Amino acid sequence: MSPVKPVVYVVYYSMYGHIQRMAHEVMKGLQSTGKVDAHLFQVKETLSDEVLGLMKAPAKASDVPVLHPKDMVNADAFLFGIPTRYGNQPAQVRAFWDQTGGLWAQGALRNKMAGMFFSTGSQHGGQETTAFTFLTTMAHHGMIYVPIGFGHKALSDNTEVVGGSAYGSGTVANGDGSRLPTEKELSIAEFQGSSFADVVAQFHNGKK
Numbered sequence: 001m002s003p004v005k006p007v008v009y010v011v012y013y014s015m016y017g018h019i020q021r022m023a024h025e026v027m028k029g030l031q032s033t034g035k036v037d038a039h040l041f042q043v044k045e046t047l048s049d050e051v052l053g054l055m056k057a058p059a060k061a062s063d064v065p066v067l068h069p070k071d072m073v074n075a076d077a078f079l080f081g082i083p084t085r086y087g088n089q090p091a092q093v094r095a096f097w098d099q100t101g102g103l104w105a106q107g108a109l110r111n112k113m114a115g116m117f118f119s120t121g122s123q124h125g126g127q128e129t130t131a132f133t134f135l136t137t138m139a140h141h142g143m144i145y146v147p148i149g150f151g152h153k154a155l156s157d158n159t160e161v162v163g164g165s166a167y168g169s170g171t172v173a174n175g176d177g178s179r180l181p182t183e184k185e186l187s188i189a190e191f192q193g194s195s196f197a198d199v200v201a202q203f204h205n206g207k208k
């Protein structure tokens, strides 16, 4: 009988599509290993249609289900996609976590692995702080944070703007959202998915 693969949820919020694009690349990396059962989710929007219209936000992907926080118990590990807001998480992501008090009280997320990827408007707008400010949430839940270090050579490439850091893959969207994830950024995102799958599978198999 083939072993049960650990379940990985990729959970993102994306207002303008950059994180969504990165999430698909992370998924590709996870699936390429054949070691995990990967699923893609988004967090619930909390802004009204009127405000989203004023912000010129396109419609959300209709083929990506919204994850209810209580369903996090069904996964062994998570990769979270986060577009920065003032170097921190968007309110939509905070609203998601603010519903996890019950899970926290039960220790339901303890020892589940997690990593993150991010997007900023400008090069120095929060590529590292967005990840860093997310660590407290993971620590309080007792989750095991998995960074990517400098495992992908493009992270050390200074010939052009390359999003991402030791904390995870990333993209730089420009203030008006006109910059799309580059080949190098997408390659780092795929690398994050595949290396995360390796670590999660190793941990999962070691527990058995």
Ligand SMILES: Cc1cc2nc3c(=O)[nH]c(=O)nc-3n(C[C@H](O)[C@H](O)[C@H](O)COP(=O)(O)O)c2cc1C
Residues within 6 Å of the ligand: 013, 014, 015, 016, 017, 018, 019, 020, 083, 084, 085, 086, 087, 088, 119, 120, 121, 122, 123, 124, 125, 126, 173, 175, 177
């Ligand atoms: C209210 C607000 C605050 C933002 N704060 C920052 C910021 O501190 N630094 C930055 O580089 N970009 C900032 N941005 C730009 C977003 O990070 C950018 O739109 C996002 O990364 C694009 O990802 P998405 O297409 O997945 O939504 C902000 C955007 C909004 C709407």
